[in-house]
Amino acid sequence: MVIFWDWGRGVRRGRTGLLAGLLLAGMSLPALAEVEPGDLTLTVTPELNGGATPYTREMVLLKIHGVYRQPILLEEVIQPPLANFTWTQLGRDHWSKTRLPDGQTAIAFDRTVAIFPHHAGAFTIEPFVHRLTVNDVGERKVVDVRSQPIPFTVAPWTAPTGGPDAKEPWWLPARDVSITDSWSRDPETVKIYETVRRTVVLEAQGMLAEGLPPRPVLRTRGIITFAGPVVRETIITPAGPVARATYVWDVKPGVPEVIPLDAIAIPWFDTVSRTMREAEIPARQIGGGLPDRETDGAKGAAASALIAVAAGVLAFGLGLALLGFRRERGTLRLPAVIARDLRRAARTGDANAVRAAVAAGEAAMPALARRWRERPETREALAALDRAVYGPTGGATPDLVALARALTKSEPGRAFGPAPVLKPLDGPA
Incomplete structure (x- = not known):
């Protein structure tokens, strides 16, 4: 489901003009002034993100601004085709009163259109036309106010990975x-x-x-x-x-x-x-x-029995710990931050950053690092990574994306295993 306002060409005709005429009828503007050059101006300004040249499918806002010294009776915006763009209008047109530098009052018209270029290249945004019916010395006069054409460049993606x-x-x-x-x-x-x-x-x-x-x-x-x-x-x-x-x-x-x-x-x-x-x-x-948790009595009794069993398991586990056994986590996985850094470095092809993320993972999860070294494919890939990063003459860089995928997989933890820390109680003193 897509919900957006597209005030299309047919919707704007007449109805918006009537609304604007009713809105502007009460403005204190000279009703019998002659239309002179500069009385009616329309500008279109692209609002670029940080002033940078946009990429394909990146949003650019077109700010359409008109300043009119004459009373407006009817109006209609004629938009260029925008054949190389997807576009949508952001809300309704805005009409207001504005004061000019010479102290006179004028009518201001504002519309914002979001455009999304389809592909890279050099384009031209053709003029927008605001067709106005004005009062020119007591006579109704239709005037087309045009904006200037705008050169518009969409940059190609040059980074080694990703892109439109x-x-x-x-x-x-x-x-x-x-x-x-x-x-x-x-x-x-x-x-x-x-x-x-x-x-x-x-x-x-x-x-x-x-x-x-x-x-x-x-x-x-x-x-x-x-x-x-x-x-x-x-x-x-x-x-x-x-x-x-x-x-x-x-x-x-x-x-x-x-x-x-x-x-x-x-x-x-x-x-x-x-x-x-x-x-x-x-x-x-x-x-x-x-x-x-369950609320009825039978479920409550079952929960109490479950708690008793859990307490027994806990006591049993404590006894195993005293006897020199340990239990690892049910699942071994890299911390989310390290996994994210590892995947990002792999996608950008930065072998040094990948090695730094691997080192962080080895320090944080030594049990998981041992699993990496036990598998021949990951052991060989890590060795190739070490040669590429630390070798005096370098070496072929392994497939970093595949390596990151292998290292960020979850591993099942071992259930029990002998701990080398404590000696058996029946051993020699």
């Missing part, structure tokens, strides 16, 4: 991007074959809804997912359109174990800072938590 023409990652130019992740119930309390609904809302400022990415893939071992329809909408604000997409999945675990759901990164181009950034659908896990 790349299939991956999705090109998402916006002023800001936010993600809201909600569940119909706590996913950690979901049992095997039960269903929980996940809803993710992606919101981007300065975009139309059709520019948002398709639904992300939510797939991992042990779950069955049913994807619902994607709901898209565009909310018009004075600062520009806000695009919103709502993604829905029904998730059902098919195994009794804890199921980790990895974070899903959504790269986007910050049109304010002119840099690539990353939003993230957070990582979660299915199962592994305490069940929901």
